[in-house]
Amino acid sequence: MASISSLGIGSGLDLNGLLDQLRDAEREKLEPIVAQSEQQQARISALGKLQSAMTQFDDSVETLKDASLYESLSASGGGDTLSASVDAAAQPGSYSVEVSNLAKAGTLATQRVDAPDEAIVDAGGKLNLNFKGGDVPAVEVDIAADSTLEDIRDAINAKEGAGVSASIVNDGEGYRLALNSTETGVDAAIDSTNFSTLVAGNLAANPDNQITQPGEDAALKINGIDITSTTNEVTEAIQGVTLNLKETTAADSPITLKVEQDTLKVREAVSGFVKSYNALKDTMGTLTSYNSETGQAGELNGDRTVRTVESRLRSVLSGGVPGGELNTLSEVGITLQRDGTLELDEDALGEQVSGNMAALGEFFAGSEGSTGMAGRVDEALGRMLDEESGLVARSIEGAEGRLERLGERYTRMETSVERTVERYRAQFGQLDAMIANMNQTSSYLTQQFDALDAQLGRD
Structure with missing residues (x-):
């Protein structure tokens, strides 16, 4: 029997080409499995997009569910003079603020030396840094022998807690x-050093004196009360409010x-x-779309999971929150449109925000013993997004299971195809050998008949 590499040589037939055609025909049996696998992969990806959009919507729901949102305060009116931030301890109020001075850091310039890279410390020692405030301890920096001005600079900057x-x-x-x-402020200002003593004999010909610029505290008035601060970040002057001073105010021109x-x-x-719900609705619309002209359908067209998500959310959003002053979304300016999206009336919401914040908070965040609209939506989303038993997770798990089974089916079918091709190969080998033998016999007989004809012709 001829080998695979010489298949067709014995018969002169293109058996390799025929074998390839048979292989291609057999592998067509795999195409439906590939198509189904791609469909399941697309479905898993689409369910992931749905899950992501639902999670983003849930994030916005969590914000509305937080009762502290409706009690939060903000500060305004600082202009170019200051910015302000508030915390939970702040109380509503109006404050007259005058800023007469900003906090500044103190500076000191030592006596002169001739060059920055020439040794000016003979035997080494300690550089003392003394600060203005009595409660601010002096700092000692070790300076090696033969140090240059650059070495002293580097030693100071390498010293942890040097204060300068x-x-x-x-x-x-x-x-x-x-x-x-x-640090800014009077007490944190650098006041003096022993630089001249440390580098004695190596100062410039005209060393001059140390030059100091004192640090300054911030000075301001709040409702006529004088206040000082070592920094431009002023805390506790107003309970729960932090002021960040940026400019001084003109004389007798306080800000409010x-x-x-x-x-x-x-x-x-x-x-x-509203925006995140509409984004979720848009995602669901895209995933379930169908183009009648092209016949192109979304990955989840006709999918029960999307229909269930949409139905449950619509049910919650169109339902009421009994017991409070506000009962439905429409009362706070949110209406459910015919296409399933939400529309926000800014003016209607503004009325509730400016004049009925407590009721608005109770509607969304709930009150003791009752769940608000945000809580109801969050519960519905939580059940559907549960990682183990949620609707979306179970749908993804089902698609992954089908994809796994399709993979196993593909492997079995591929093995069967290869076995069939190998059977064809063996049969073609036998055919090739048989035709080769027949060709040899035919050639032999032809030679014998030719020889016999030649012999008869001579006789």
């Missing part, structure tokens, strides 16, 4: 070590800082709720 940052300046007559306090209910945050939360 060091650099080198050239004032036109020599080089000075410039020290800048890392207001701490009041943060209506903007509530508006944004409600608007975010």
Whole structure:
């Protein structure tokens, strides 16, 4: 029997080409399985998109569900002078603020030396950094023998808790070590050093004196009360409010800082709720779409999972929240449209936010013993998004199971196809050998007949 590599040589037939055609024909049996696998993979991907959109909607629901949202305060009116932030301890109020001085860090420039890279410390020692405040301890920095001004700078900057940052300046007559306090305020200001003693004998010909610029505290008035601060971040001057000072005010021209209910945050939360639901609705519409002209359908067209999600959410959103002053979404300015989307009436919401915040909070966040609209939606989403028993998770698990079974079926079918092809190959080999033998016999007989004819012709 001829080998695979010489299949067809014995017969002169294109048995390899025929074998390839038979293989292709057999492998067509795999195409339906491939198509079904791709369909399941597309369904898993589409369910993932649905899950992501539902999770994003749930995030906006969680914001509305938080009762503290409807009690939050914000500060306004600081202008260019200051910015303000509030925490839970803040109380609504109006404050007159005058800023007469900003906090500044103190600086010190040492005596001059001739060059920054020449040794100026003979035997080494300690550089003492003394600060203005009596409660601020002095700092000692170890300086090695033969250190240059650059080495001293580096040693200071490497010292943890030095209280200053060091650099080198050239004032036109020599080089000075410039020290800048890392904190603002009078007490944290660098006041003096023993630099001249440490580098004795190595100062410039005209060393001059140390130059200091004192640190300053911030000074302001709140409702006529004088307040000082070592930093421009002023805390506790107004309970629950942190002021960040940026500029001073003109004389006798205070600004008015207001701490009041943060209506903007509530508006944004409600608007975010509507937008994220509509985004979810748009995602579901895309996944279940069908184009009659092209015949193209979305990955989840006709899928029970999407219909169930949509139905359950519509049921919750169109339902009421009994017991409170506000009972339905339409009363807060949100209406369910015919296409299933939500529409927000900003003016209607504004009326509730500005004049009925407590009722709005009770409607969305609920009250003691009752669940608000946000809580009801969150519960519905939670059941459907549960990682183990949720509707979406079970749908994904089912699709993954079908995909796995299709993979096993594909493997079995592929093995069967290869066995069939190998059977064809063996049969073709036998055919090739048989035709080769027949060709040899035919050639032999032809030769014998030719020889016999030749012999008869001579006789």
